[in-house]
Amino acid sequence: MAMIPGRLTQDEVWEVLGQIQDPEIPVISLVEMGIIRQVDLDGEHATITIAPTFSGCPALQVIQQDIREILQRAGFNSVVVRLSYSPAWTTEWITEEGREKLKAFGIAPPVHHSGLIDLALVLPAICPYCGSTNTIVKNEFGATQCRSISFCNQCQQPFEQFKPI
Amino acid sequence: MPTPQFFDAALTESLALFFLALGDDELLLGHRDSEWCGHAPILEEDIAFANLALDEIGHATYWYELYAGLVNENPEQIADHLVFERPWKAWRNIQIVELPRGDWAFSVLRQYLFDSAEVIRLEALARSSYVPLAGVAGKIRKEELYHLRHSRAWIQRLGLGTQESQSRLQNALQSLWPYTNQMWQSVPGEDRLMEAGLLPGSQALQTIWLEQTSAFLRECALTIPSTPPLILNRTQHTTHLKTLIAEMHSVFKLDPQAQW
Numbered sequence: 001m002a003m004i005p006g007r008l009t010q011d012e013v014w015e016v017l018g019q020i021q022d023p024e025i026p027v028i029s030l031v032e033m034g035i036i037r038q039v040d041l042d043g044e045h046a047t048i049t050i051a052p053t054f055s056g057c058p059a060l061q062v063i064q065q066d067i068r069e070i071l072q073r074a075g076f077n078s079v080v081v082r083l084s085y086s087p088a089w090t091t092e093w094i095t096e097e098g099r100e101k102l103k104a105f106g107i108a109p110p111v112h113h114s115g116l117i118d119l120a121l122v123l124p125a126i127c128p129y130c131g132s133t134n135t136i137v138k139n140e141f142g143a144t145q146c147r148s149i150s151f152c153n154q155c156q157q158p159f160e161q162f163k164p165i
Numbered sequence: 166m167p168t169p170q171f172f173d174a175a176l177t178e179s180l181a182l183f184f185l186a187l188g189d190d191e192l193l194l195g196h197r198d199s200e201w202c203g204h205a206p207i208l209e210e211d212i213a214f215a216n217l218a219l220d221e222i223g224h225a226t227y228w229y230e231l232y233a234g235l236v237n238e239n240p241e242q243i244a245d246h247l248v249f250e251r252p253w254k255a256w257r258n259i260q261i262v263e264l265p266r267g268d269w270a271f272s273v274l275r276q277y278l279f280d281s282a283e284v285i286r287l288e289a290l291a292r293s294s295y296v297p298l299a300g301v302a303g304k305i306r307k308e309e310l311y312h313l314r315h316s317r318a319w320i321q322r323l324g325l326g327t328q329e330s331q332s333r334l335q336n337a338l339q340s341l342w343p344y345t346n347q348m349w350q351s352v353p354g355e356d357r358l359m360e361a362g363l364l365p366g367s368q369a370l371q372t373i374w375l376e377q378t379s380a381f382l383r384e385c386a387l388t389i390p391s392t393p394p395l396i397l398n399r400t401q402h403t404t405h406l407k408t409l410i411a412e413m414h415s416v417f418k419l420d421p422q423a424q425w
Contacts, residue, residue, distance in 0.1 A: 055308060056223020085227065086300025088307065117307050121314060140315045141213040145220065165307040 008074060013039050013046065016074050023062040024144050027105045030063060034093025037084055044077040051089035054145040054165070090115065091164045102162055103128045107147065110164035120164035127152035128159055137161075179354030180295070180363060181235040182257065185247075186352055186399055188228030189258035192248060193406075194279055195221030196413060200266050213315060217276065220308050227301045234297065249417040253410040257399040261344040263406040270323055270333040274341055277316035278378070282348045284309050285374050289365035298363070317381070324385030331386055338382065339390050346394030349374070 008016070017039070018031040030036050030050075038049035048067050052060050064081045071079045091110035094102075099109035108128045113120035124133045125148075132154035139149040147160045172180070199218035205211040226244045233243035261279065266272050287309060290302035323330040349371035358364040379389050 054220070054223070055227065055305065056219040056221075058219075085304050086296070088300065088304035090307075117310060121310060139209045139213065140311055141209075141216040143212075145216055163311065 008041070008076075010039055010041060013041060013071070013074070016070055017048070017067065020063075020066045020070055023059040023066070024057075024146070025102070025105065025107065028094075028098045028101045030067075032095045032098030032101065034095065034098075035063065035089065036067075044075075045080070046071050046076045046078070047080045047082055049082045049084050051084050051087075051093075053089050057145050089165075091162060094162075106159060108150065108159055108161040110162045113164050117165060123164075125150045125159075125161035127155060127157065129157050130155040135159075175354060176357055176361065176363075177235050179352060179358055181232050183352045183355070183358065183364065184228045184232040184235070186257045186259075188225045188232060188247070189256050190262050190279075191221045191228065192225035193256075193258050193262040193409070194276075195219070195225060196409065197262060197264075197266050197272070198276070201272065206269055214272075217312060217315075220312065224305050224308075227305065231297060231301060249414055249421075253402065253407045254400075256402065256406060256410070258402075258406075259344070259347040259350075259399065260395075260397055260401070260403055261341065261347065263403060263409060264341075264344070265405055267337065267340075268333060270330065271337040271340070273316055273319040273323070274334060274337040276312070277320050278341060278345055279348070280309060280313040280316050281378050281381075282345070282370075282374050284313050285370050285377075286365075289370060293364065294362040320382070320385050320387075324382070324387050334385075335387055338387055339392070342390045343392050343395045344397075346371075347397045347399075350398065352399070 014031065014036075017036050018029050020030045022028050022030060022033055022035075033053070035050050035053065036048060037051050038047075040047040040049075048071070050063065050067070067081050068079045092112065092115065094110065102109045106128055108125045111120055111123045111125065113123070124135045125137070126133055127135055127150075130152060132152055134153045135150045136153065137148055138151050138158065142149045142160055146163055148163050149158065150161050151158050195218045198214045198221060201214040202211060202218070205214055225248075229244045229247055230240040232238075232247075233240040238246075261275060264275070267275075284306060287302045287306040291299050291306060293299045293302065320334070323334040325331070349367045351367050355364060355367065359366050382389060
C-alpha cells in the first residue's frame with residue numbers, strides 16, 4: 001500500500017490501524033481492543049498514543065512494531081508510538097464488535113463492571129457457548145496474562161474468559 | 166516526564182529512591198516466582214506463577230520508568246540498565262523478596278504477604294498528588310487484586326487442609342513473619358514526601374495491614390509468631406541476593422551488546 005505522504009486523513013489512519021490484529025488473539029483488532037487512544041498527524045509525522053493492557057505483556061513490543069510498520073508503509077516517514085498509563089486501559093474499552101469476535105473465537109468477553117473492578121472479580125463469566133452464568137473459575141491464570149480458565153456447569157464445557165480489568 | 170517545579174532536589178531524590186525500591190521489590194519477587202516455572206506442584210500453578218512473574222516484572226518496569234523520569238535517564242533503557250548492569254550491593258529491595266523460593270508453602274505465603282501489603286499501599290498511592298504515580302498505582306492495583314485472590318485461596322487451602330500442609334505453612338510463617346516489618350520501613354526523606362501529599366504514611370498503612378493480615382491468617386488456623394520484627398534498611402542484603410544477581414546477569418554478560 002504505497003501512498004503519498006501526508007495525504008491520509010485522521011479517519012483513514014484509524015482505518016489503517018484497524019487492520020492490525022492483536023498479536024495474542026488474532027481475531028480482534030487493536031482498535032477494537034481499545035488499545036489505540038489517539039492519533040496525531042503532522043505532515044509526514046504520526047504520533048500514536050496507545051494504552052498498554054496487562055503489565056509486562058510481551059505483545060506490547062509487537063504492537064508497537066506493527067503500528068510503526070503499517071504506517072510507514074502507508075507513507076509516514078516518522079512514526080512515534082507513545083505509551084499512556086493513565087487513565088489505565090480497561091476491558092470496558094473493548095468495542096461491542098470486539099466482544100462479539102472474542103465470543104465467536106471461544107473466549108468469553110470480560111464482564112462489564114463500569115470501572116468497579118472489585119465487583120468484576122465476583123461476577124461469574126458468561127459461557128461463550130451456551131450463555132449461562134452458572135460458571136466457575138478453574139484457574140485465575142491462563143495461556144496469556146489476559147485470560148483465565150472457567151468451566152460451565154450448564155453445558156459442561158471448559159472455556160477461557162478475557163479477564164476484566 | 167518532567168520533574169514538577171515544586172520539587173526540590175532532596176524531595177526528588179527521596180521520591181526517586183522510593184520508586185527504585187518498589188521496582189527492585191517487584192523485579193526480584195517476579196524473578197523468584199519465575200523459578201517455579203517447570204517445577205510447580207501442579208500444571209495450573211506452573212502457569213499461574215509464570216503469569217505472576219510476568220506481571221511483577223511488568224510492574225517493576227513502571228516503577229523504573231518513574232524513577233528514570235526523576236533522575237533524567239532514558240525511560241526506555243533504564244530497566245535493562247538497572248536490572249542487568251547493577252552490582253548486587255546497589256539493589257534497594259527488601260530482604261523478603263530475595264530469600265530462596267523454599268517449599269510451596271513458603272512461596273505462596275511470601276506471595277500473599279507481599280500482595281496483601283501491595284494492594285493496601287497501591288490504594289493509597291493511587292491518591293497521590295503526583296499524577297504519574299497515581300496513574301501507575303491505579304493500573305497495577307487492578308492486576309494485584311487477582312494476585313491477592315489467588316494467594317489468599319492458597320493460604321486457606323494449605324492452612325485448613327491437612328496436618329502436613331498446615332504445619333508447613335506455619336513453619337513458613339515462622340520464617341517469613343519477622344521480615345514483613347521491612348515492607349513498611351520508610352525510605353529516607355519519606356516524612357517530607359508525606360507532608361507534600363506525594364506519599365501516604367507507611368506506619369498508618371502498616372497498622373491496617375497488620376490487623377487485616379493477622380485476622381485472615383488466624384482464620385486459616387495459623388498462629389502469628391511472637392518473634393521480634395527484623396529491623397533492616399534497604400542497603401542490607403543477604404548473600405542470597407548475590408547468588409540471584411549472579412545468575413540473572415550470567416546470560417547478559419556473555420554479550421552485553423547483543424541485539425535480538
